[in-house]
Amino acid sequence: MAEKFDFPQDLVDAQLELHKVRSELSALYERLPWSVVPLPGWSHTREGGRYYESQRPDSPGWTDEEQQQVADLRARQLELVTHVFAHPFWASCEDPVTARSALKHVEAAETDSTRDG
Numbered sequence: 001m002a003e004k005f006d007f008p009q010d011l012v013d014a015q016l017e018l019h020k021v022r023s024e025l026s027a028l029y030e031r032l033p034w035s036v037v038p039l040p041g042w043s044h045t046r047e048g049g050r051y052y053e054s055q056r057p058d059s060p061g062w063t064d065e066e067q068q069q070v071a072d073l074r075a076r077q078l079e080l081v082t083h084v085f086a087h088p089f090w091a092s093c094e095d096p097v098t099a100r101s102a103l104k105h106v107e108a109a110e111t112d113s114t115r116d117g
Contacts, residue, residue: 005099007106011087015103018080025073032066035059 038061044050062070084103090096 005093005102007099007103008087008089011084011089011103012106014080014083014087016107018077018084019107021073021077021080025070025077028066028069028073032062032070033059035061036067037061 034056037059039059041056041058043055045053090099093099
């Protein structure tokens with residue numbers, strides 16, 4: 001059975017928002033072209049002396065709006081990571097490594113306890 005920790009609500013909220021921001025950033029990266037700036041694509045073949053084949057289409061680059069979205073999400077991610085990492089709770093915790101792992105999975109644990117109850 002997983003050990004229970006009495007996390008402060010601001011720490012839980014920051015961790016849950018961190019999950020959300022990381023998910024949004026990952027989804028944004030998936031939608032964006034492979035290069036921030038416009039670059040020509042390529043096609044490398046084994047016959048051309050490459051160890052493995054690879055190809056990329058031409059990249060139109062990211063728009064100013066897309067670059068701002070990425071910058072905003074990365075800045076928020078850094079704020080949240082800093083808040084979680086430097087939270088005073090860790091100084092009062094007997095097993096911060098286990099507690100940190102539990103905090104990373106707090107959303108799943110809350111969902112499980114809601115289902116059980």
